[in-house]
Amino acid sequence: MQATETYRTTVPDARGHFGIFGGRYVPETLMPVLIELEKQYYSVKDDPEFQKELRYYLRDYVGRPTPLFLAERLSRELGGNARIYLKREDLCHTGAHKINNTMGQALLAKRIGKPRVIAETGAGQHGVATATACALLDLQCEVYMGAEDIERQKLNVFRMELLGAKVISVTSGTSTLKDATNEAMRDWMARCDDTHYIIGSVVGPHPFPMIVRDFQAVIGDETKEQILEREGRLPDAIVACVGGGSNAMGIFYPFRADLETALYGVEAAGFGIHTTQHAATIGAGQVGVFHGAKSYVLQTDDGQITPAHSISAGLDYPGTGPEHSYYAATGRAQYVSITDDEALEGVKLLCRTEGIIPALESAHAVAQLVKLVPTMPKDSVVVMNLSGRGDKDVFSIAKGIGMNL
Amino acid sequence: MNRIDKVFAELKERGEAALIPYLTAGFPNLEATLPLLRALVRGGADVIELGVPFSDPVADGPTIQRSSSEALAAGTTFPKILEIVKQFRAESETPIVLFGAYNPFFHYGMEKAARDAATVGVDAFLIPDLPADEGTEAEPAIREAGLYLIYLIAPTTPPDRVKFICSRGSGFLYYISVKGVTGARTSVSLELEKPLAQVHAATKLPVAVGFGIGTPEQAAQVGRLAEGVVVGSALVDLVGKNRDAADRDQKVEEYIRSMKAPLKPLTV
Numbered sequence: 310m311q312a313t314e315t316y317r318t319t320v321p322d323a324r325g326h327f328g329i330f331g332g333r334y335v336p337e338t339l340m341p342v343l344i345e346l347e348k349q350y351y352s353v354k355d356d357p358e359f360q361k362e363l364r365y366y367l368r369d370y371v372g373r374p375t376p377l378f379l380a381e382r383l384s385r386e387l388g389g390n391a392r393i394y395l396k397r398e399d400l401c402h403t404g405a406h407k408i409n410n411t412m413g414q415a416l417l418a419k420r421i422g423k424p425r426v427i428a429e430t431g432a433g434q435h436g437v438a439t440a441t442a443c444a445l446l447d448l449q450c451e452v453y454m455g456a457e458d459i460e461r462q463k464l465n466v467f468r469m470e471l472l473g474a475k476v477i478s479v480t481s482g483t484s485t486l487k488d489a490t491n492e493a494m495r496d497w498m499a500r501c502d503d504t505h506y507i508i509g510s511v512v513g514p515h516p517f518p519m520i521v522r523d524f525q526a527v528i529g530d531e532t533k534e535q536i537l538e539r540e541g542r543l544p545d546a547i548v549a550c551v552g553g554g555s556n557a558m559g560i561f562y563p564f565r566a567d568l569e570t571a572l573y574g575v576e577a578a579g580f581g582i583h584t585t586q587h588a589a590t591i592g593a594g595q596v597g598v599f600h601g602a603k604s605y606v607l608q609t610d611d612g613q614i615t616p617a618h619s620i621s622a623g624l625d626y627p628g629t630g631p632e633h634s635y636y637a638a639t640g641r642a643q644y645v646s647i648t649d650d651e652a653l654e655g656v657k658l659l660c661r662t663e664g665i666i667p668a669l670e671s672a673h674a675v676a677q678l679v680k681l682v683p684t685m686p687k688d689s690v691v692v693m694n695l696s697g698r699g700d701k702d703v704f705s706i707a708k709g710i711g712m713n714l
Numbered sequence: 715m716n717r718i719d720k721v722f723a724e725l726k727e728r729g730e731a732a733l734i735p736y737l738t739a740g741f742p743n744l745e746a747t748l749p750l751l752r753a754l755v756r757g758g759a760d761v762i763e764l765g766v767p768f769s770d771p772v773a774d775g776p777t778i779q780r781s782s783s784e785a786l787a788a789g790t791t792f793p794k795i796l797e798i799v800k801q802f803r804a805e806s807e808t809p810i811v812l813f814g815a816y817n818p819f820f821h822y823g824m825e826k827a828a829r830d831a832a833t834v835g836v837d838a839f840l841i842p843d844l845p846a847d848e849g850t851e852a853e854p855a856i857r858e859a860g861l862y863l864i865y866l867i868a869p870t871t872p873p874d875r876v877k878f879i880c881s882r883g884s885g886f887l888y889y890i891s892v893k894g895v896t897g898a899r900t901s902v903s904l905e906l907e908k909p910l911a912q913v914h915a916a917t918k919l920p921v922a923v924g925f926g927i928g929t930p931e932q933a934a935q936v937g938r939l940a941e942g943v944v945v946g947s948a949l950v951d952l953v954g955k956n957r958d959a960a961d962r963d964q965k966v967e968e969y970i971r972s973m974k975a976p977l978k979p980l981t982v
Contacts, residue, residue, distance in 0.1 A: 334843045336773040338868040598817045611791045612821030613769040
């Protein structure tokens with residue numbers, strides 16, 4: 310990380326820039342499509358009918374609002390300086406926050422008359438969430454997935470197919486998430502007439518980082534209301550894991566102007582930030598242009614993108630959302646990192662103290678609490694975004710702690 | 715005078731359209747690039763697009779993406795490409811356009827990239843993921859170095875945007891003949907007439923057409939409507955198929971000659 314910026318709460322600007330970050334670095338073929346999508350999004354976003362419909366599905370289908378749970382045993386275990394609250398996104402339909410975005414974007418696709426939806430997926434979580442929303446709304450769904458990931462995530466491939474989606478194997482490049490994203494963008498270039506691209510995180514060219522942020526901001530909006538009700542004040546800190554960064558941006562964004570609330574984004578340090586095997590894009594990357602936006606990127610001295618590593622597939626991405634890069638460069642949020650081993654300890658800790666198996670992604674945030682809370686003054690209030698449940702990860706967790714299932 | 719202006723002026727005089735082959739630098743290996751550039755010139759190339767490979771190209775189809783991966787695996791870097799251009803420039807005046815994704819140039823530093831490119835004899839940059847809107851951040855450095863930044867226009871580009879891009883263009887405009895990514899296709903859209911007339915109305919600059927042109931018949935059709943014809947994937951395919959053949963460069967030269975022939979006026 311090296312850039313510095315002045316913090317403003319009104320980003321992005323009209324061209325989709327968050328300070329020096331963001332923008333639309335895409336082939337001209339996509340420019341008119343993105344400009345059109347932005348226009349359509351603005352016209353739909355504040356339409357009361359659209360908002361009513363979205364609220365209906367979020368409540369009766371996704372299961373919102375999700376609880377804000379006071380983790381008493383975890384709070385005591387970590388020294389008792391802070392009351393730790395867990396925002397239970399793991400209780401959303403399909404088991405993670407991803408559905409907030411896919412539900413919103415699928416409704417958007419329907420509104421703007423695109424019968425076909427495409428998506429990219431790494432571990433398959435976003436693919437499943439997209440397939441789910443498309444099944445519900447009767448949209449045709451095709452999901453691009455790296456051949457290597459298809460091999461590693463057979464269960465999610467089966468789930469998507471069961472939900473009526475077609476999974477397309479991507480064999481270019483490293484056959485993983487970044488290549489699936491390239492392929493989805495190519496598909497969209499050729500078929501933008503009838504197709505909407507539901508990107509899975511706050512990444513990609515404008516207006517995607519803004520759209521995904523807005524649909525995920527329901528997490529932070531609810532949190533704010535719930536914490537004021539419980540504590541009568543705003544939290545001292547919010548902690549969330551960051552890969553592309555949609556769950557973190559979702560909970561951070563409504564607190565962007567509340568400077569008394571410190572924001573912590575937790576990246577994946579993999580085997581360690583000083584090795585080549587990590588996904589700490591902000592912690593160890595440099596500003597670059599990748600997947601349509603300017604942001605921090607893991608890259609070589611020649612500006613080629615390097616593959617990331619994390620035990621958590623959802624954090625295993627060499628880029629990050631431009632708004633996170635902006636928060637980092639302005640100092641609005643702090644970005645720290647947690648290794649694979651620390652995340653595994655985080656899983657065990659939450660299981661033992663609260664009876665919740667967190668997703669490996671969310672376990673990075675748990676592990677950060679272990680470091681942060683003991684340094685805080687007495688009577689602090691901390692909210693951690695528990696972005697997903699860990700059922701999908703039990704095999705990786707077992708393998709990580711040396712057990713064979 | 716930029717070599718690109720000179721070439722298009724001469725071609726106009728002769729009533730010819732330019733043949734603009736695309737070649738991925740470092741494909742199949744770095745040693746192959748200079749001899750291949752010479753073959754392109756012998757075959758009649760008027761302007762050459764030299765591809766700077768990137769690990770994650772979005773605009774490229776499978777053929778060019780594979781060639782980029784191979785070029786990177788063979789150790790191709792931006793400085794090594796500049797070294798090849800320097801050698802080429804010592805023996806030829808054919809204009810060179812560096813064609814590549816923004817990040818490698820951005821990471822190198824756009825100002826330094828433009829300066830170093832100008833020093834070895836590059837004439838322009840074509841950066842497919844840097845549309846005219848974002849191009850403002852690179853234009854000053856490129857202009858300062860005396861080079862052009864070539865912009866693309868797509869079939870999806872609406873008329874007011876065509877005007878906007880043309881107003882920002884330099885060197886020539888590149889019209890993408892099909893939606894989607896690069897790659898040779900069996901049929902080139904014959905509905906080029908109207909959009910090209912629109913582009914021509916918005917600019918005095920020459921217009922080149924690319925994406926999906928691979929046969930002399932297609933070149934002939936497009937050459938009647940535009941000042942330049944780009945051939946990319948079909949050429950990269952040919953290089954790939956003949957990577958180890960002793961007569962690889964000969965085949966490339968002949969192919970280029972066959973593509974250039976229909977772009978020349980009929981002589982009686």
